[in-house]
Structures are given as C-alpha cells and as structure tokens.
Amino acid sequence: MIKSYLKEKALLIDQNLDKITNEFQNVPATLLESMRYSLLAGGKRLRPILVLATIESLGKDDEIGLPFACAVEMIHTYSLIHDDLPAMDDDDFRRGRLTNHKVYGDAMAILAGDALLTEAFGLIVRGAKAANISQDCLIRILEDAVRSAGARGMVGGQVRDILSDGAKLNAEELEEIHRHKTGDLIAFSIRLGAHLGDASAPTLEALTQFAYYLGLAFQIQDDILDVVGDQEVIGKPVGSDAEKQKATYPAMIGLDQSRAKLQQLTQEAKAVISDLPDLNPQRLLQIADFLLTRDR
Amino acid sequence: MIKSYLKEKALLIDQNLDKITNEFQNVPATLLESMRYSLLAGGKRLRPILVLATIESLGKDDEIGLPFACAVEMIHTYSLIHDDLPAMDDDDFRRGRLTNHKVYGDAMAILAGDALLTEAFGLIVRGAKAANISQDCLIRILEDAVRSAGARGMVGGQVRDILSDGAKLNAEELEEIHRHKTGDLIAFSIRLGAHLGDASAPTLEALTQFAYYLGLAFQIQDDILDVVGDQEVIGKPVGSDAEKQKATYPAMIGLDQSRAKLQQLTQEAKAVISDLPDLNPQRLLQIADFLLTRDR
Numbered sequence: 001m002i003k004s005y006l007k008e009k010a011l012l013i014d015q016n017l018d019k020i021t022n023e024f025q026n027v028p029a030t031l032l033e034s035m036r037y038s039l040l041a042g043g044k045r046l047r048p049i050l051v052l053a054t055i056e057s058l059g060k061d062d063e064i065g066l067p068f069a070c071a072v073e074m075i076h077t078y079s080l081i082h083d084d085l086p087a088m089d090d091d092d093f094r095r096g097r098l099t100n101h102k103v104y105g106d107a108m109a110i111l112a113g114d115a116l117l118t119e120a121f122g123l124i125v126r127g128a129k130a131a132n133i134s135q136d137c138l139i140r141i142l143e144d145a146v147r148s149a150g151a152r153g154m155v156g157g158q159v160r161d162i163l164s165d166g167a168k169l170n171a172e173e174l175e176e177i178h179r180h181k182t183g184d185l186i187a188f189s190i191r192l193g194a195h196l197g198d199a200s201a202p203t204l205e206a207l208t209q210f211a212y213y214l215g216l217a218f219q220i221q222d223d224i225l226d227v228v229g230d231q232e233v234i235g236k237p238v239g240s241d242a243e244k245q246k247a248t249y250p251a252m253i254g255l256d257q258s259r260a261k262l263q264q265l266t267q268e269a270k271a272v273i274s275d276l277p278d279l280n281p282q283r284l285l286q287i288a289d290f291l292l293t294r295d296r
Numbered sequence: 297m298i299k300s301y302l303k304e305k306a307l308l309i310d311q312n313l314d315k316i317t318n319e320f321q322n323v324p325a326t327l328l329e330s331m332r333y334s335l336l337a338g339g340k341r342l343r344p345i346l347v348l349a350t351i352e353s354l355g356k357d358d359e360i361g362l363p364f365a366c367a368v369e370m371i372h373t374y375s376l377i378h379d380d381l382p383a384m385d386d387d388d389f390r391r392g393r394l395t396n397h398k399v400y401g402d403a404m405a406i407l408a409g410d411a412l413l414t415e416a417f418g419l420i421v422r423g424a425k426a427a428n429i430s431q432d433c434l435i436r437i438l439e440d441a442v443r444s445a446g447a448r449g450m451v452g453g454q455v456r457d458i459l460s461d462g463a464k465l466n467a468e469e470l471e472e473i474h475r476h477k478t479g480d481l482i483a484f485s486i487r488l489g490a491h492l493g494d495a496s497a498p499t500l501e502a503l504t505q506f507a508y509y510l511g512l513a514f515q516i517q518d519d520i521l522d523v524v525g526d527q528e529v530i531g532k533p534v535g536s537d538a539e540k541q542k543a544t545y546p547a548m549i550g551l552d553q554s555r556a557k558l559q560q561l562t563q564e565a566k567a568v569i570s571d572l573p574d575l576n577p578q579r580l581l582q583i584a585d586f587l588l589t590r591d592r
Contacts, residue, residue, distance in 0.1 A: 025448065031451070082407075114451050118413065155411045156327060
C-alpha cells in the first residue's frame with residue numbers, strides 16, 4: 001500500500017516537473033535540455049513526497065504543496081549535478097545514466113545547476129501565490145530554504161565533506177557532515193509540509209526531529225547500499241565509497257552495527273511523531289519503515 | 297560630486313557586505329573565507345548603487361534598499377566566480393587579485409558561488425522584513441530576481457555566450473547575449489529600486505528601458521576598455537577578449553563606431569527617464585554620464 005502511494009506521488013512529481021520546465025520561456029534550448037536531463041531522470045522523489053505526506057498528515061490537501069515539492073527536487077538535483085563534477089566527486093553515473101557533465105560538459109552542468117537553484121525560488125513564489133499563503137508563511141519557508149540549502153546547510157555540508165577527504169573521522173564528525181549534506185534538505189522538505197499544513201509549534205519541532213533522524217537513517221542506508229547494493233538497481237556504481245576511501249558508517253563501525261543503528265534511528269524517528277494532537281502520523285511512519293527496506 | 301556620491305555609497309555597500317557575512321553563523325570557515333574573498337574584493341558596486349540611487353530618485357529613503365542592494369552584489373559576485381572557472385572563461389585575475397578558484401580550488405569556488413546565490417535570497421527576505429514591505433512587493437521582487445538571474449536571464453546569457461564561442465555573430469546576436477548576460481541584472485537592480493520606491497507602472501517601464509540602454513552601454517565600454525584600458529586600473533589583463541577571439545563591439549564595428557554607439561545609447565538611456573512625474577532623474581543621469589568616462 002505504501003509502495004503504491006510512493007509510486008503514485010513520484011509520478012505526480014515527475015509530471016509536474018515535466019510540465020513546469022516545459023513552460024519555461026526564452027531559455028536557451030541546450031540549457032533547458034541539460035536541466036531537464038537531470039531533473040527528469042527518475043529518482044525516488046523522496047524529498048518532494050515528504051512535503052506532500054507531511055501536509056496530508058496535518059489534514060490538509062497535499063495539492064497545495066506541489067510547486068514547493070518540485071522546488072525541493074530542483075534544489076536536490078542542482079546539488080547532485082554540482083557534486084558529480086570532476087572538481088568535486090567526479091562521478092560518471094547517476095540515476096542509471098551518465099552524469100550531467102558527461103553529456104553536456106562541465107560548463108553547461110555548472111550553469112544548469114545554477115539555473116535549477118535559482119528557478120527553485122521561483123517555484124516557491126509560484127506555490128505561495130497559488131495557495132494564497134500568508135506573508136509570514138512565505139517568509140518562514142524562504143528563510144528555511146536559504147538556511148537548509150545554503151552556506152549554513154547543504155552547501156556547508158558538502159564543504160565539510162570535501163575538507164574531511166582522506167581524514168579519519170569519528171562518528172560525531174561524520175554525523176555533522178551528514179546532518180548538513182543530507183539532513184538539512186530532508187528537514188526542509190518536512191518543515192515545508194509543516195508550514196503549509198499549519199502545524200503547531202511543538203508539532204513543527206517534533207517533525208524537525210523526525211526529519212533529522214530519518215535523514216541520518218537514510219544516509220546510513222545509502223552507505224550500506226554502496227557496499228551490498230545492486231548497481232543495476234541503484235543506478236550508480238557500487239563500492240565507490242570504499243574506492244574513494246570515503247568516511248562511511250560501514251567503514252567506521254561495520255555492516256552489522258550500521259544496520260543496528262539504522263533500525264534504532266528509524267525507531268527514534270517514529271517515536272517523536274507518534275503522539276501529537278494535530279498530526280496523523282500513519283503515512284510518515286509507513287515511509288520511515290519503507291526506507292528501512294529500500295534497495296535503491 | 298557624483299564621484300563622491302559613488303565613493304560614499306560603494307563604501308556603505310562594502311561595510312554592509314562585511315557586516316552581513318561576518319554575522320553568518322555555523323558556516324565552515326574556509327567556505328566563508330572563500331565567499332568573502334570575492335565579495336569583499338572591492339569592485340565598482342555599480343549594481344547595488346543603482347538600487348539605492350533609484351530609490352532616492354523616487355523620493356524615498358535609500359536605506360531600506362541596503363539588504364536588497366547587497367543581495368544583488370552577491371548574485372553578481374557568484375556569477376563572476378562561476379564564470380571565471382577553468383570550465384568556463386578560465387580567468388586568473390579579477391578585481392586586481394587572483395580569481396577565487398586560483399586561491400581556493402575549483403570545488404570551493406563552485407560551492408562559494410552556490411552559497412552566495414542562495415544567501416542572496418536570504419538577504420531579500422531580510423530586507424523585506426526590515427522595510428516591512430507588502431507581500432505583493434516581495435513577490436514582485438522575487439519574481440524579478442528569478443527571471444533576471446536564472447535560466448531566462450543571466451544564466452541563459454552566459455549559456456548563449458558559451459555556445460556562440462568562436463562563431464561569427466552579427467550585432468543583433470551579440471546584443472541578445474549582452475541583454476541577458478549583463479543587462480538583466482542591471483535591470484533587476486533598477487527595478488528593485490523602483491519596486492521599493494513605489495514607482496508608478498509607466499515609471500517602472502521607463503526605468504527598465506533606461507536599465508537596458510545603460511546595460512548595453514556598460515558592456516560596450518567594458519569591451520572598449522579591454523582594448524585601450526590600463527590593466528593596473530581595471531584589475532584584470534587587457535586584450536583578453538582579442539586573445540580569446542571573443543565577439544565584441546570593437547572587433548565587430550571598430551573602436552570609433554563603438555564609442556559612437558556608447559554615446560548614443562547613453563543619450564537614449566537618459567532621454568527615457570528625463571521627464572516622469574514621480575521621478576527626480578538627476579542622480580541616475582549623473583551615473584549614466586559618469587559611466588561614459590569610467591576607466592575601470
């Protein structure tokens with residue numbers, strides 16, 4: 001049942017991303033093609049789905065979240081394009097196809113990323129107008145977007161990751177990198193849903209905690225899949241972390257302990273949102289459980 | 297007199313950029329250093345000054361424009377950092393010092409650019425809160441920012457520029473590149489001032505025309521300076537356009553005709569804003585005249 005929900009919502013996101021970018025006027029054809037190449041490459045659409053699921057959990061119509069959900073996916077995609085560049089992780093495959101710069105060249109990949117980041121803010125504005133949200137709510141969402149995606153958030157996490165390259169990290173340092181590199185954008189997605197769903201302050205806080213537990217669990221699962229996963233299913237080479245001597249949970253504490261930590265974090269995530277007066281947590285709990293078993 | 301105005305306002309922008317970025321919390325030190333290295337490298341601060349001058353021309357206190365002006369300068373600086381990368385223009389000097397990637401490496405330069413672009417939207421929000429502007433005004437400013445800086449604007453212009461590399465362009469094609477690569481952000485600066493200064497619709501339209509004339513004149517002057525300028529004054533090597541066989545006005549129509557076109561565009565710019573009921577154009581006219589004579 002959760003599988004069909006995830007499939008249905010991923011399709012909805014895909015359709016909307018396709019429609020929105022098709023409507024872009026006056027964009028050079030190669031740039032638009034490069035943006036759409038990475039944006040429409042499939043992917044789990046976890047972050048945008050979390051936006052929609054959180055709105056639904058708060059008893060609101062998740063349709064108002066669609067432009068915002070697409071904005072999050074644009075930010076996520078821009079970060080992947082830039083992370084894959086030769087100057088950064090130098091990856092050739094992503095989501096089962098060649099990375100953006102392998103097809104369009106480094107310059108176009110940098111610019112496609114820049115454009116996706118910029119246009120994401122345009123989608124937030126579009127969503128705010130369509131849903132007629134208050135100025136306070138728009139400002140809260142924009143502040144969250146900047147904090148989560150910028151120097152204090154995802155970009156800061158990527159910098160920490162690069163600077164720690166080859167260094168021996170302890171668990172705390174590794175967690176700090178993931179908190180920003182992966183966690184902040186997952187937290188933004190869920191907080192977006194909370195803002196749009198008019199969550200109370202304590203529920204917003206609980207959802208934020210849920211998001212960071214979930215984000216860390218998600219990252220550990222990513223690390224585990226890079227050891228034991230199926231390249232065909234994941235869409236990118238397996239074993240690349242070990243090859244690059246990246247700090248990962250399996251490398252640091254072993255596979256068994258990583259799996260135990262993944263279970264524990266998922267339980268903690270579920271616990272913080274299980275008993276809130278204005279939230280029906282079922283969908284989010286199902287997603288948390290599903291992520292435990294994912295193979296890509 | 298205009299010289300002392302420009303100097304005073306550039307200093308004000310410098311001080312604000314310094315203060316704002318000093319207050320950034322929880323940003324990795326190297327990232328912040330890299331952002332500040334390019335952001336605080338001096339520069340003419342033309343775009344932010346145009347924000348302030350336009351507000352003043354509409355009879356409002358230009359102080360409300362400061363966070364917005366700093367946002368524009370952050371967008372401009374991010375675009376310079378990315379444009380200078382080896383994958384793009386591969387430039388070693390900018391504003392009299394080594395380019396960002398020459399000091400911090402390509403990865404950090406890409407991420408510093410990403411962060412500056414993201415944080416620019418944070419400054420727009422900060423400015424909106426400080427000046428207590430209406431939601432309509434905030435939305436107009438954000439829509440303008442995205443259109444001017446993104447795929448339909450500056451990034452699109454850079455893509456057109458890259459794709460035309462080595463091609464023989466006619467004047468119309470060259471103008472289209474500059475309209476987006478340089479013009480859109482100058483237009484955004486002036487329109488920002490117009491929105492914040494409550495310009496009437498016809499005045500907003502006239503100021504937009506002024507901005508595009510001015511932007512094209514500015515670009516032609518840039519091209520001329522790359523032929524006849526003083527490297528010490530400009531802060532980057534002279535003759536690099538010719539060396540890279542870039543399409544420029546001097547290369548296309550010669551120096552004399554380029555100078556004539558520069559004069560003509562400046563006159564046209566000044567004419568469209570000279571007689572508007574809600575605008576005192578003096579400051580903007582002075583800036584247009586000053587740009588004619590600039591040597592950097």
